[in-house]
Amino acid sequence: MSGERRDLGGPVYLRHLHEDDIDPRYVAWFADPEVTRFLDARNITREESIAYLRAGRTSGRYFMHAICRADDERHIGNLKIGPIHPRHRTSDLVTVIGDRASWGRGFAREAIRIGVQIAFGEHNIRKMSASIDSANIASLKAYQAAGFFIEATLQDQFIFYDGTTDKVFVSCFNPDYRT
Template identity: 30%
Template sequence: MIFTGALETPQLWLRTLDESAATGPYLAWMQDAEILRFLEARFGRHTPESLADFIHSMNQNPDALLLGMFFKGDDGRAGRHVGNIKLGPVNREHARGDIGLLIGDKSVWGRGLATEAIAALTRYAFEQLRLNRLYAGCYGGNDGSVRAFVKAGWAVEARLPRYWRLDDSWADHIILGCLNPAA
């Protein structure tokens, strides 16, 4: 998906990543079990090459958008990469798409960044891409993620019991959705 410029929220700039982002903080996040606990990415082995390939493939995909989340804070670390948010795949026939995100920088957990990023990408998807529906899924127990989507105007649409294996037990699959009010 061709995207130029950036989306701005009160605390973040959301902009396209380039392959140089595959090292440093992003690589460290993808090797941290606590950060990956509720993501299927926890089953993969992540290297600078695999992350660069992922970024490249997302940037070449006409039905996907991967944006880095860059903190605007005034704490001397402004501009640092704190997470990623993805739209896609987008199904153009049915005007719907999937959103997923990762806040990798633990020092900014709980500051509402996920809510801001979700709301900004939701507006972009509805206003610029004219999508009718967005959806997301998350593990039961990932209460912060559910709260972030709900605060951004989404609704919990379904819960599939015992869907994911998590540690030594089972977690539900929570499906969240948002409809374009202008459609």
């Protein structure tokens, strides 16, 4: 494993995402309808994924991390910090656990906590946010368990099966910026 390992002593750690990580298993995550149900990124090819990783590195606007299990070091998902707004010091944080067998064990919650530490500590981010489909209960729970609060809700923003769902913004402030 290369890339600096970041952890909080819990069941997962983060490291930089590498081009080698983007293998058939990775591509399969983004072709899995269960994984991509609430994602814009779906059916992305290996080439597109590598180009996206490189564009983040070159631009410095976003940073891709691999989420890895502490027990066997397996790469199970990604956490993206960004896009970062350089003037306002805000950033999105996107979490995907592609390995469905690893869902529901608190791995996203732990990864988000580590991601927030990296964003605040290394990228000087003032405020992190994520936008979540209100039907994505697991995501809402994981972000809130990691310290985010519900800041705003846009009603009926998404078409979901026969109905509509809301877009929920969750946020988290860097305490070093607040009085």
